[in-house]
Amino acid sequence: MGFQTFSSPYDWSRIDRYRRIASAVPGGVADLSVGSPVDTVPDSVQDALARSADGKDAHGYPATIGSPVLRQALKDWFRSERGVDLDSCGASLLPTVGSKEAVSLMASLLHLGEGDVVVQPAVSYPTYAIGTQLSGARVVTVDDPADVESWVSIPGVRAIWVNSPSNPTGAVLDAEDLAAIVRAARSIGAVVLSDECYALLTWTPGGPAGEPAPCILDPEVCQGSADGLICLYSLSKQSNMAGYRSAFMAGDPNLLGPMTTYRKQIGMIISGPVQAAMVAALADRQEVRIQRDRYFRRLSILVDALRSFGYQATMPQGGLYLWVRSRGGDCWEDMETLASLGILPSPGEFYGDSSHLRLSTTVSDAVMDQVADRLGS
Incomplete structure (x- = not known):
């Protein structure tokens, strides 16, 4: 029968515009969109x-x-x-x-x-x-x-x-x-x-x-x-x-x-x-524990920074993402706002809810500190 056709809003090219906006900010883009690890392989x-x-x-x-x-x-x-x-x-x-x-x-x-x-x-x-x-x-x-x-x-x-x-x-x-x-x-x-x-x-x-x-x-x-x-x-x-x-x-x-x-x-x-x-x-298992600690620190920093910016952010039960309701009720409006600060999240529409954003902590400690500074300024 072969593969059938599929349809999905999950298309990373849809955020290219916001990536360009964020990249133009001094210091470059802080990319919290894709959950691609950046830390050293053990x-x-x-x-x-x-x-x-x-x-x-x-x-x-x-x-x-x-x-x-x-x-x-x-x-x-x-x-x-x-x-x-x-x-x-x-x-x-x-x-x-x-x-x-x-x-x-x-x-x-x-x-x-x-x-x-x-x-x-x-x-x-x-x-x-x-x-x-x-x-x-x-x-x-x-x-x-x-x-x-x-x-x-x-x-x-x-x-x-x-x-x-x-x-x-x-x-x-x-x-x-x-x-x-x-x-x-x-x-x-x-x-x-x-x-x-x-x-x-x-x-x-x-x-x-x-x-x-x-x-x-x-x-x-x-x-x-x-x-x-x-x-x-x-x-x-x-x-x-x-x-x-x-x-x-x-x-x-x-x-x-x-x-x-x-x-x-x-x-x-x-x-x-x-x-x-x-x-x-x-x-x-020791390296896994070290990596767990990294993600917890970054999540904690991100939760505090988003709260200071007006989001109702809380620590998740698990995983390495924050799922937050957009401030304006539409993820694309918030994508624009955050991109103007040099921050690139994922639109919640990709995951089934356009009223939310997903932010990944698969970035370096330096980038997460940069995100916190931008949200707090």
Whole structure:
């Protein structure tokens, strides 16, 4: 059937005008639009990449399912960082070339199409909807997937996207909410797709939270079974490896097994050196803690600066973005105002709500200090 057409307001060329305005301000643009990490890749990751540059999985073909060392590292990480024993819940693993390709191809790899429905939050990462449209299935948005009554009786629901912590809002679903989603989805034979890419970036008013966001494969959530569940995770933010395209899925082997077969045939394989780098990143928990502290400091500075400028900004529950209501009621008016100060956010329309702005903290400390100065002047 091939890819179907899609439509989306998610087009970065739409903010080019505001980028030009911001770039003309003395000192240049402070770009808080795209969430692209700027901090150093951990030394442990760089060393592992270099050591494996001429390894067996570099000059030869690596395994689509990941090397035995990577698969064990992923199991160890789930156990230590997420409180999940993949073997006990019967989950399998599949590395992906970044999380975006997994998200965008998900509905197609699940064989969804005309007549099928994929539920997602109304305010969310745009690629969920784009991926559903590419498959030919229909997108249905709800305010909160945890309100299962809003979608469980809709005819044709085959999958439900959840994202906790959310991009862009930072909202975190608790274990009880996730368990309710799982029960409802299983009652209608639908798959739960849980994007948990920011799970280790959770916040309290005083600093990083002690616990990550709950996992869809947590035994309290999944009742000891991965049936009908897929968890997605990325190393892009926790270890600054966006350019490494290093991510993975864990969940129902009856779903991931066929996906693995397709990926073998079309060559969607993480390179051997990057797999070795992933092993190092998963083990280097100290560097993850350092990065968490960086994001918390930047979020705190940005919250205070936006408040001083008249925004009702609060620390998110998780993630690395601030989601704030525009002062004038329309994101594009605020885009103009902030661009005149040399600050470039993302318009909330990209994420489903044109009354808000999203501001990323994936900038250096110096740039965040510059943002604070501009908003306070």
